[in-house]
Amino acid sequence: MSVFITAFRAFGSQVNIWLDTATPAADGAPVLRQVPGWLADIEAALSRFRPDSELSRLNRRPREWADASETMLSSLDAALRAARITGGRVTPLVLRALVAAGYDRSFEEVARAGEAGDHATPVPASRWEAIQLDRAAGRVWLPDAIDLGGTAKGWAAQQIAQRLAAHGPALVDLGGxxxxxxxxxxxxxxDPFQPETPFAVVAxxxxxxxxxGTDYRRWGADRHHIIDPHTGAPARTDVVSATVIHPDAVLAEALAKAVVLQGSIAGxxxxxxxERAxxxxxxxxxxxxxxxxFQAYLTQTQTHTQKGA
Amino acid sequence: MKMTSTKRFAVRTALVTSTTLATVIGAQALASIDEAARAQPIPAPTIAPADPVLQPTTATGQPVSAAVPNVVILRHAGEVSAPAINVEPQAPARPSASVVSGSAAPILPPNPVQIAPPAPVVQQVAAQPAPVTRSSR
Structure with missing residues (x-):
């Protein structure tokens, strides 16, 4: 067997993909060279930071039926599924709140500038149940502007993994x-507190x-990108980072955010x-x-030392 | 009915007697309840044992404790974890964020990432470096 790796940036994140092919002569390298293009197509449809994306077009004209591509319909359907399972905690209707909190451009630009945009008064998110999908007709109805950042990476990683499945076992890492x-x-x-070394190894x-988590995409004293839809403000939480394992990548991502929103113990x-998380x-x-x-996934016992010892 | 002295005496006697009897009967009932309680065994605690696959301990050697029935504590505040066994530490892409002690020190965001990355490269590797999950970078 031969393992091929590719690494690049997309979705504002580091992307690493491993593909394990049956023989050295298999098509691992040619297949992986196509992946950046696959992700670029997805990002062209779903990015809120591109004024010419399909998402930006839909966001400019809410409250009316609009044509939508299969990529948009599928990713939005996944976002609504996540909203239902998280009880509305992870909802696509947080764009206004994100912008109000200062996350009005890509985080790369926020980090480069050293500060986010102006802060506005937080506004609670609209009800996600009001979003309508007509898959047969290929159109959507949005009550307000949306952001798919809560589920898009998980959904995209799953799409890439499904395409690679025909070529061999694969691991798709889209920004973690x-x-x-x-x-x-x-x-x-x-461990966000000891970022040089891993805390745990899972199989x-x-x-x-x-x-x-709130440890990376943050700015100012208490602003970060995980919005509490009830308040429209960055969540007040004791969680620095939450990791979730689930058979479904969209739900793994959404459930991790939902845990952050609820706090460590309650979450x-x-x-x-x-059951499957x-x-x-x-x-x-x-x-x-x-x-x-979670302990069933751990492959090695952690060792603990007294602080200062 | 006119209460004669005899009848008043009878009523008072009945009241005292009935009160006394009630007190005695009540006391006897309470005593029997206490006796029954002392005779019952104390139910055993129903705490489930830790998963035998992994038995992490805290810095003081105490077993992992439960925060609530469904949640376990793998590391307590103030403890510092050594790296997971037999794992090569990943080379940092940028200077590390501030180390947080037991108190809630601020976590600084890392330096800005490169905006224009080089073209993707596909490599064939013999060893398999481990992928990492953490808040998206």
Whole structure:
């Protein structure tokens, strides 16, 4: 078997893809060279940072039926599924709140400028149930402007993984939202407090893993990109990062955000009610908590030392 | 009915007697309840054992504790984890963020990432470096 790796940036994130082909002569390299183009097509449709994207076009004219591509319909359908399963905690209707919080351009530009846009008064998100999809007619009805950042990376990673499945086992890492399929893959879960070394190593086979947190996409004293839809403001939470494992990459990503929104104990306790989900949280005082079933994915025992020893 | 002295005496006697009897009967009932309670065994605690696959311990050697029934604590505040065993640390792409101690020190965002990355390269590798999940970069 031969393993091929490609690495590049897309969706404002680092993308790494491993493809394990049966023989050295297999088509691993030619296939992987196509992946940036696949992701570019998805980003052209779904990015809110591109004025010519399909999403931006839809956002300019809400509250009327509009034609939508299969990419848009499929990703929006996934976003609505995530909204339903998270009880509305992860909803596409947070764009106005994100802009009000200062996340009005790509985070790369926010980081480069050293500050975000002007802050406006937070506005609670509209009800996600008001979004309508007519897949037969290929059109959508949006009550307000939307952002698919809560589920788009997981959805895109799943699309790429499905395309690669015909060529061999693959691991698709889209900014830390990972789909591991076809064989067991090991993934490191990093400690946001000790970013040089992994805290845990997990073994995944036909599973997705996603991490959401307030430790990277943040600006100012208390502003970050995870919006509480009830207040329209960045969530007030004790969670620094939450990692969720689930068979579905969209739900892994959405559930991780939902855990962040609810806080460490309440979030993990809520997550434990979802039978196929397992989660791990780093909180602000340095604790690491997990659902009981997360331990089944750990491949190695962690060692602990007394601080200062 | 006119209460004669005899009848008043009878009523008072009945009241005192009935009160006394009630007190005695009540006391006897309470005593029997206490006796029954002392005779019952104390139910055993229903805490489930830790998963035998992984038995992490805290810095003081205590077993992992439960925050709520469904949630376990793998590391307590103030403890510092050594890296997971047999794992080569990843080379940092940029200077590390500030190390957070047991108190809630601010976590600084990393330096801005490169805006114009080089073209993607596909490599065939013999060893398989491990992929990483963390908040998206």
């Amino acid at each position: 939202d990972i789909v591991a399929q076809g064989k067991p893959w090991t993934v490191h879960v990093f 995944l086979h036909d599973r997705a893993i996603a991490t959401s 993990l306790d809520w997550l434990a009610q979802h 397992a989660g791990l949280v780093f909180d602000r005082i340095g604790r690491v908590l997990a659902t009981e079933n």
